[in-house]
Amino acid sequence: MKVDALKKSFTKDIKGAQDVKSLEAVRIKYLGRKDGQLTKILKSLKNLSVVQRRKIGPEANALRQEIEKALNERLGIFVVKQQHLDIDVTLPGKKIPIGHLHILTQLENEVRDIFSRLNFSVVEGPEVETEYYNFDALNIQSGHPARDMWDTFWLNQPVVVPTTDNDKKLLRTHTSPMQIRFMEKHKPPFQIIVPGRVFRYEATDASHEINFHQIEGLMVGNGVNLANFKYVIETFLRQLFGADIEIRFRPSYFPFVEPGLEVDIKLSSGQEKLIASRKSEWLEVMGAGMVHPNVFRAVSYDTNKIQGFAFGVGLERLAMIKYKIDDIRLFHSGDLRFINQF
Numbered sequence: 001m002k003v004d005a006l007k008k009s010f011t012k013d014i015k016g017a018q019d020v021k022s023l024e025a026v027r028i029k030y031l032g033r034k035d036g037q038l039t040k041i042l043k044s045l046k047n048l049s050v051v052q053r054r055k056i057g058p059e060a061n062a063l064r065q066e067i068e069k070a071l072n073e074r075l076g077i078f079v080v081k082q083q084h085l086d087i088d089v090t091l092p093g094k095k096i097p098i099g100h101l102h103i104l105t106q107l108e109n110e111v112r113d114i115f116s117r118l119n120f121s122v123v124e125g126p127e128v129e130t131e132y133y134n135f136d137a138l139n140i141q142s143g144h145p146a147r148d149m150w151d152t153f154w155l156n157q158p159v160v161v162p163t164t165d166n167d168k169k170l171l172r173t174h175t176s177p178m179q180i181r182f183m184e185k186h187k188p189p190f191q192i193i194v195p196g197r198v199f200r201y202e203a204t205d206a207s208h209e210i211n212f213h214q215i216e217g218l219m220v221g222n223g224v225n226l227a228n229f230k231y232v233i234e235t236f237l238r239q240l241f242g243a244d245i246e247i248r249f250r251p252s253y254f255p256f257v258e259p260g261l262e263v264d265i266k267l268s269s270g271q272e273k274l275i276a277s278r279k280s281e282w283l284e285v286m287g288a289g290m291v292h293p294n295v296f297r298a299v300s301y302d303t304n305k306i307q308g309f310a311f312g313v314g315l316e317r318l319a320m321i322k323y324k325i326d327d328i329r330l331f332h333s334g335d336l337r338f339i340n341q342f
C-alpha cells in the first residue's frame with residue numbers, strides 16, 4: 001500500500017538526515033507543496049471513490065502529522081546542538097551595567113536599621129504641610145522671631161478664604177511636624193523615627209541646600225529623660241561611625257524643646273576642606289532636647305505624667321562626615337562621577 005511504503009521510506013530518510021539542510025530536503029521530498037510525495041497523495045484524494053477516500057484519507061493525514069512532528073523534533077535537536085557550539089564558555093563574562101541605590105538612600109536604610117534594632121518604629125509624613133503642623137503646634141507662633149530659623153517656601157494658597165489663619169500650605173522646613181501628627185493619633189509610650197525630605201528657602205553653598213533630608217526622632221513615655229536620650233544617640237552614632245568617634249553635647253535653643261541641645265561630631269583628617277569652611281573641627285549633626293510642655297499640650301497629653309525627647313538629624317550631614325564629602329550640592333547634582341563612587 002502506498003501510504004505504508006511512504007512511511008517506511010520516510011523513517012529511513014529522517015534517520016539519515018544529519019543536519020538542518022538535509023532535514024529540509026527530507027521535508028520537501030514528502031511535504032513539498034508541489035512535488036512532495038505525501039502532498040501528491042493528499043491532493044489526489046478528491047479523485048478517489050468514496051470508499052477509497054474513507055480509507056486512505058485518514059491514513060494519509062495521520063502520516064502527515066507524524067512526519068511534521070518528527071521533523072520538528074529533529075530540528076529542535078539540531079538547533080540546540082548548534083547553540084552549544086556557538087557558546088564559548090571560556091570567554092570572560094560581560095558585566096551588564098545596572099543602577100544602584102543613591103548614597104543617601106543607602107545611608108537612610110542604614111539609619112532605619114540601627115533604630116529598628118533599638119526598637120524604634122519608622123513612620124513617614126507629608127512634604128506639603130500646613131502652617132499649624134510646621135510651626136504653631138511646635139510652639140513657634142507667627143510673629144515670634146524663632147520663625148526666622150526656618151526660611152520657608154510658601155505655596156500658592158487656595159482662593160477660598162482659609163477657615164483658620166494657620167492652615168496655610170507650605171513645604172515642610174523640617175520633619176518635626178510629624179511629631180504632632182503622630183501624637184495626635186497615638187498614646188505613649190512609643191518611640192519613632194521619621195525620615196524625609198525637607199525644604200528651605202535659602203541661598204545654596206557648600207553646606208546649604210534648598211532641598212535636603214532629615215530624620216526626626218521622638219521617644220515619649222512616663223519618665224523618659226535626658227540620660228535615655230544620650231544613650232540612644234551615642235549608640236546610634238557609634239554604630240554608624242564606629243566606636244571611637246568623638247561626640248559633643250551642647251546647650252542650644254529650639255522652641256519645641258526645653259532644654260534644647262545640639263550634638264556635634266569631631267571631624268578627622270581628610271576633612272580639612274570641610275573644617276576650613278566651617279572654621280571648626282566640630283560639625284553639628286542634630287538638634288534635640290526634651291519635648292516642650294506646650295507641644296504636649298497641643299496634642300492634649302498630660303504634661304505631669306508624660307515626658308519625652310526629640311531630635312532631628314541631617315542625613316546629608318551624616319553622609320558628608322562618613323564619606324568625607326565637602327559639598328552638599330553634590331548629592332543632587334546627578335553627576336555620575338560622584339554617584340558611582342558609592
Ligand code: DAH
Pocket residue numbers: 173174175176216217254256257286287288289310311312313
Ligand atoms: N527641626 C529642627 C530643624 O530642622 C531640628 C530639631 C531640633 C529637631 C530639635 C528636633 C529637636 O526634634 O528636638 O532645625
